[in-house]
Amino acid sequence: MRFVEIGQRNLKELYRDPVALGFLLGMPLAFILIFSFAFGGQTTGAVSIGVVDEDQSQVSKGFVSYLQNIPALRIISPVYSSQAEADEELSGGGLSIYLLIPRGFGEAIEGQQIVNMELVYNQADPMLPQRVRPIVEAASLGYLDISIPLNIELAQKEAQIKDEYVNYLIPGMVVFGLMILIPSVSGIMVRDRTRGFLSRLMTTPARPWDFILGYTLPFVPVIIISVAIYLGVGVLMGLTIVGNIGLALLVLFILGICCMGIGMIVGTLSKTEDQATGAPWIFIVPLVMISGAWWPVEQMPSVLRVVAEAFPFLHAIDASRYIITSGVGFGAVLPDLYWLTGWAVALFAIGVLLFRRSMTS
Amino acid sequence: MDGIETFNLTRQFNGLVAVDGIDLKIGEGELFSLLGPNGAGKTTTIKMLCCLFRPTEGTARVMGYDIVKEPFKVKEIIGVSPQETAISERLNSWENLSLVGRIYGLSSGETKKRSLELLEIMGLAERGRERTSKFSGGMKRRLSIAMAMVHNPPILFLDEPTLGLDPQARRATWEHIASLKGKKTILLTTHYMEEADFLSDRVAIIDRGKIVALDTPSELKASFPKTPTMLILAEGVSDALVQGLKERYQHVDGYGGKLKIADEKLDFGELTHYLESNGATIRSAALEEPTLEDVFIRLTGKELRE
Known part of the structure; x- marks a missing residue:
């Protein structure tokens, strides 16, 4: 039964080299821990998002405060009043995505006209718009009782990305x-x-x-x-x-x-x-x-x-x-x-x- | 000035004493051997002398430089051929030698000249451009020894220079080392008796970290005389004859026609007469010479080669 002898010898060889053993066990362990910790359960945090309210109407302000109460979103304060400010933050890396509420939003809603909102984001996380979109859509339906078309676009410089x-x-x-x-x-x-x-x-x-x-x-x-x-x-x-x-x-x-x-x-x-x-x-x-x-x-x-x-x-x-x-x-x-x-x-x-x-x- | 001098040189590993208070004086130009079994402390001694190990106690001077206080001074003047055949196998011999030469600060011209000389001496010139991974064990060893000498150091440490070589390659390496005698101070470790005997000016027998005897090979052999031993090759040796021999002499070994007879009062004439009068025909007879191995066995009570 030579293989038993050889096997025993190799087993000793292995457990007498704690680092090699640690590697053998530690690697899968680390994978399991990291994957489950990072993606498992209900630990998914709220999405940080900026809001630009160019309209500054009663309707738009009400909508923003409605958004602020949604747990899945964390609205960065203060709310921007111009798109330029938000763009600056976006390109500096202080912001990954923002929602633009255009001028005339309130009037359009009251006049039952069609109005667009925009989601602008950079490349920090290409998955962000996909996560934010349904939340914003649900919010507009819930608060304004209408579905607002949502344009999603990349920040200006990033528009050239293929x-x-x-x-x-x-x-x-x-x-x-x-x-x-x-x-x-x-x-x-x-x-x-x-x-x-x-x-x-x-x-x-x-x-x-x-x-x-x-x-x-x-x-x-x-x-x-x-x-x-x-x-x-x-x-x-x-x-x-x-x-x-x-x-x-x-x-x-x-x-x-x-x-x-x-x-x-x-x-x-x-x-x-x-x-x-x-x-x-x-x-x-x-x-x-x-x-x-x-x-x-x-x-x-x-x-x-x-x-x-x-x-x-x-x-x-x-x-x-x-x-x-x-x-x-x-x-x-x-x-x-x-x-x-x-x-x-x-x-x-x-x-x-x-x-x-x-x-x- | 002595080439190498040690003062109570001691090294412990986790409380185990590997080298135990060695005091040595090796003269300039002397070829000195440390002879002992594996684990006797030979390599540890060399590693302390070339500043790889720090002594637990005591120190040593190499050409006057202290190994503890001035390691980089010592490193300038020593050449070391480690026990492992430490060559770079992805390089050829030239590249290996130049690497060492350049580390010691030789100019590229000098390095080239020395490398050429050494390749000639070591019998590697023809294959100097070949990757050393293709070399035989003997060639690798010889290159390793050559690498210890590129910068022409006055002090040379050779740790088991012929370990694992076949007898022919060993003999050739001995010749190379012998040709350096008198030109360099050489400290050599070995567990081959014949090697210490053939090469050394003086031999220190080391066992369990201590020097148990130190003298020239011939003096060592003379001071531990061996029981006279005859080796005889004969025909017609009967079992009864072997039995008879065993009754007359202290120690008798007999296999077929080969006899080994040892006795303090061995008389050659008496022995041959006894054999021939009991029907044996002697083909050859020889007196066994004392060897360092006998000295070693006497001193330590164990065989050198495990």
């Missing part, structure tokens, strides 16, 4: 792709350590920085090439780059540097190649999910949102998405850039300290 979904998806996917740098960087470092090559190099006069840079710089071209490929393929698939492409590349590049730094730390701490290439997935996948790479995070519980905002990934996804889709400028993404750069600097500083410590044991 495929909303592609524009939503690509920035998140680029960030996810860059995160795969983490196991790559750590893998090469640990492979060299387990084969004694790193020890050999440590008997030379090379300093900690030599190692850190020597093991990360080769990945810089990888960052540039992979971002170029992802965006290039994105354009082929219908991605419309509205904003400054250079600014978007900067954001993504700094995120790539952060990922390299994480990889280097994982590589310094891992003892086996399996740990180095496997363990990062424990945090990569959940972080991707809560950072809005694959689906909107607006409806996520705020705890997760806070966690996601602490990490660099959400900032990179948000910033590159706003640049590419809404065409925002440097000033609008500056806080994100600060956050990303801070992470990059901190990760490399920690990496050097840890590596220095690992040079003599």
Whole structure:
């Protein structure tokens, strides 16, 4: 019964490597937890929406206060009186969707004439209009007792976007792709350590920085090439780059540097190649999910949102998405850039300290 | 100045003593071997001397530089061939050697010159451009040793340089190492007796982290004399004869025509006379030479190779 012996041996091998085991169990566990927490049950929050009341009539004011009492909507106050104000908020990222009540709304209602309202939104969440529309329609039916045609349109700059979904998806996917740098960087470092090559190099006069840079710089071209490929393929698939492409590349590049730094730390701490290439997935996948790479995070519980905002990934996804889709400028993404750069600097500083410590044991 | 000097050099791993207060003086240009079984503390000693491990107690000086206080000074002047064949298998020999040369700050011209010399010495010149993943174990080892010497260091640490090599490759590697004698201070670890015997100026026998004997190979063998032992190949050896031998001598092994006879008062003439008068025809006879292995067994009470 040799297979029993072999099986027992491998079982020991597995449970004596807690990190590998943690990976094996932790990954599906994390998937289950995240999915159920983010999308399960009644935790879906109210949709934040701006309202522009250009009419300022009794009817329109009454309608707005009716909307304010609907639990599924959270009307941002104050109510805007001109469309220009709301547009500014929309392009700055302070607002994702607004409802426009046009001039002459009240008269038209009283005169039993047909009047349109508009839903204007940006690309932060292409699903928003679908969620808001039935609520507004039900409200108009309930309060005004008539069905009001609702025009849905994208904010001006975004009108040129060919495929909303592609524009939503690509920035998140680029960030996810860059995160795969983490196991790559750590893998090469640990492979060299387990084969004694790193020890050999440590008997030379090379300093900690030599190692850190020597093991990360080769990945810089990888960052540039992979971002170029992802965006290039994105354009082929219908991605419309509205904003400054250079600014978007900067954001993504700094995120790539952060990922390299994480990889280097994982590589310094891992003892086996399996740990180095496997363990990062424990945090990569959940972080991707809560950072809005694959689906909107607006409806996520705020705890997760806070966690996601602490990490660099959400900032990179948000910033590159706003640049590419809404065409925002440097000033609008500056806080994100600060956050990303801070992470990059901190990760490399920690990496050097840890590596220095690992040079003599 | 001594090449390498250790002072109460000690290393513990979670309370287990791997190296236990070693005091050594290795002269400049000396080839010194640490001989001991696996786990005796040989590699730990080397790793402390090349600043990979921090001593728990004590310290050492390498060409006058303290391994704890001046690790980067030490690293400048040492060359290390680790126990693992630590080469980069996706590179060819040239690239491996240049990498090391350049890390030590050699110019590209110097690196090239040294690499060429070393490839010649190590017998790798013809396959210098080939990916080392295709190399045999022996070639990888030789490249690994060459990589320790690109920058022409005055101090060389060779950790089990012939581990896992076939006898032919081992012999060739010995020749290469022997050719360096006198030019460099070399500290070599091995658990092969013949290797320590063949190469070393002096040998320290190390067991459980302690040095149990230290001298030249010939002095060590002389100071632990072996029971005289004869190896005899003969025809016509009957079971009765073997039984008779066992009654006369302290230790007798007999398989077919092969006899191994050991006794403190062994007399060659008396033995051959006894054999021939009992119907055996002697084909060959030889006196077994004492080896370091005998010394080791005497000192530690165990065989060297597990």
